[in-house]
Amino acid sequence: MTVKIGDTVPSATFTTFTAEGPRPITSDDLFKGKTVALFAVPGAFTPTCSAKHVPGFKAHAAELKAKGVDTIACVSVNDVFVMKAWGENQGVGDDILMLADGNGDFTRAVGLELDGRGFGMGLRSQRYSVVVKDGVIKELNVEQGGEFKVSTAEYLLAQL
Secondary structure: OOOOOOOOOOOOEEEEEEEEEEEEEEEHHOOOOOOOEEEEEOOOOOHHHHHHHHHHHOHHHHHHHHOOOOEEEEEEOOOHHHHHHHHHHHOOOOOOOEEEEOOHHHHOOOOEEEEEHOOOOOOEEOEEEEEEOOOEEEEEEOOOOOOOOOOOEEEEEEHH
16 A cells, blocks of 8 residues: 555665665654655666756755755665665765665555566666655655656655
8 A cells, every 4th residue: 555645654774875884774763853855766877867856856955955854865776885876976965865775665665666577677666755754744746657747856845
């Protein structure tokens, strides 16, 4: 079942890359007591994700934070090393927290998985954005297949 506005974010553990190497980060670590703008992509280094999605959130990071967002995070069903390399490639710095959902546990828990086997990609995440305040979903914007409209930084910014 897909999460909806008003739901509590399910418990999950992501992996992020730090100066000390890969580090687990739980959904409580990420969301508790904070406002988080999280966006999910089907895959690191994929065309729309690299050309539009990440660059949009990077370009609007200061505006999102000015509207009360504590953390901007990108999640993908990729391993932590790919997410690290992609973040470096995109120049996200400290603006966007790159989260690996390597086994797709979070993606399945929120009910937003995408079957990419027809494209040789396996289980992936649908493209979406969400605003989470203290663990509760306040906005949820799930793209229809092949679209890039409601999960953009600009769309999310207008909701804050």
